[in-house]
Amino acid sequence: MERFIDRCRQEGLKVTPQRIAIYQVLMASRNHPSADTVYREMSATHPTISFDTVNRTLLTFADIGVIKTVESYSGSRRFDTETAPHHHVHCVKCGRISDFNDQGIDTVEVPDRVVRDFSVIGQRMVVSGICPECGGK
Amino acid sequence: MERFIDRCRQEGLKVTPQRIAIYQVLMASRNHPSADTVYREMSATHPTISFDTVNRTLLTFADIGVIKTVESYSGSRRFDTETAPHHHVHCVKCGRISDFNDQGIDTVEVPDRVVRDFSVIGQRMVVSGICPECGGK
């Protein structure tokens, strides 16, 4: 939490009660929440915060790298509270995305010709399929 | 094109002029068009087709596997005319997605624990970064 506050100051962002509250909710969440999900989760403890502030704050956090935005397959934007490298399993039926870790995949080499002109931030394997709940396997 | 028509018939879909026209545009396109992009591209040659038909047809095509939907990072749904396995490079600034092929990555093994209960359809590496136009490298 100290680190979060420092980070905001570094970035020239003001440390407001709303931002702290949103940050706490994010750190407690283990999924890939949408802005609406975060907003709902907050409404119990912080009933006066606006959806707008939540949404804008999430975008701001993503901008400074506190969280990330996740690839999605339609619908609303999803955020990822896990900023360490990891990979995704995606159900094409229900859209659910779950994480997994694999150091081997983290370090798979992408051909140089592909990324020569890019400033690479990271790489992620996305496995698509049908989850058990949706009739897979 | 014959194969496309056969496929429609197999799936019980009627072969309409609109569907043929959309299919042609798709095959000529090399990117990851949105419904709107396809619609615009058609408007020169097929000015009477409606956006609705384009959009619904794209969803239908994705449903039967003629095209695929692509992960996106906000904004509108994107389609992929390349159905063979391939990988993506994604610019986090402008959102552009480009393809690359790499057989080594195609066959990277995902740990069994991850996919045990899934019916896996495919896997894709997504490399994130900043492209030259957006200030990368």
Place this chain on the structure above:
DNA sequence: TTAAGTGCAAAGGCTTTGCGGTGCC
């Protein structure tokens, strides 16, 4: 003939923008 497909229009979600009031620095 008839079930599927098309086009139009409206509605519904999510996101973005603008602006006056508020509060961190």
Place this chain on the structure above:
DNA sequence: GGCACCGCAAAGCCTTTGCACTTAA
């Protein structure tokens, strides 16, 4: 005290839905 931030409201996209007309089979 200034400037960033918040909350509210409206507008803008994109997608989805409903319905009457048309058309491929």
